[in-house]
């Protein structure tokens with residue numbers, strides 16, 4: 001057992017220098033949790049988010065690491081143990097894709113699948129494995145995987161991305177069985193979320209069309225915000241004491257229409 005033991009609960013969010021991950025660490029920090037901010041490339045935005053969290057009176061640790069590297073995942077877990085001595089919630093949010101029209105079968109190579117799976121599926125597995133021993137030390141621990149509605153609707157940035165998120169859903173259920181009763185494992189499958197992800201992937205004009213199209217087709221006539229996903233990650237991580245193995249669709253009712 002580590003000599004360091006934070007009385008505050010600790011939330012680790014992968015890919016939290018931007019978008020959904022950043023909104024999630026902010027929400028946990030606002031609720032008095034210590035947070036771990038992670039990204040694989042530029043740490044400047046991650047440091048800014050950590051500084052913002054510290055103004056709320058909590059501690060925030062920035063760990064640069066690529067979730068597709070098992071060594072990076074284990075190093076992150078070791079840094080969390082050294083700094084806080086505990087890990088209560090892990091949000092596996094880091095993700096990647098390639099934008100390729102689904103009908104363009106030649107547009108995806110085996111290497112594209114492997115790169116996307118390495119982050120979206122294997123990365124979540126490696127992070128969960130690295131942190132499980134620390135998470136098992138305290139009651140009420142939870143893992144939240146950020147999936148996508150692409151996994152159940154057959155739409156999204158590419159077939160490889162849809163398949164990777166389907167695999168993540170299956171892994172969520174498998175880990176929920178394997179890690180209970182100590183750790184609950186759930187997933188959120190959001191629809192179109194307003195983050196740099198789609199803006200950069202589609203370009204300004206196609207992004208604006210996608211937003212308008214989504215609003216026109218969803219029952220609630222809305223797209224999803226990063227804060228909407230953070231709310232769900234808060235409930236599934238910090239609350240939801242009797243919920244495990246759940247994949248929560250967060251799509252403003254897109255699935256209720258004809259798509």
Ligand SMILES: NC(=O)c1ccc[n+]([C@@H]2O[C@H](COP(=O)([O-])OP(=O)(O)OC[C@H]3O[C@@H](n4cnc5c(N)ncnc54)[C@H](OP(=O)(O)O)[C@@H]3O)[C@@H](O)[C@H]2O)c1
Nearest residue numbers: 015017018019020039040041066067094095148193195197
């Ligand atoms: N936006 C949407 O419409 C939408 C919809 C459904 C699901 N999602 C899912 O939501 C998650 C977050 O997406 P977002 O929209 O918030 O994207 P975003 O704004 O582009 O943020 C992505 C974050 O992930 C980090 N990241 C990327 N690869 C990483 C890796 N290998 N290891 C560690 N960190 C990594 C990025 O930082 P670095 O670049 O520095 O690594 C960044 O912090 C993804 O899993 C995505 O599949 C998004």
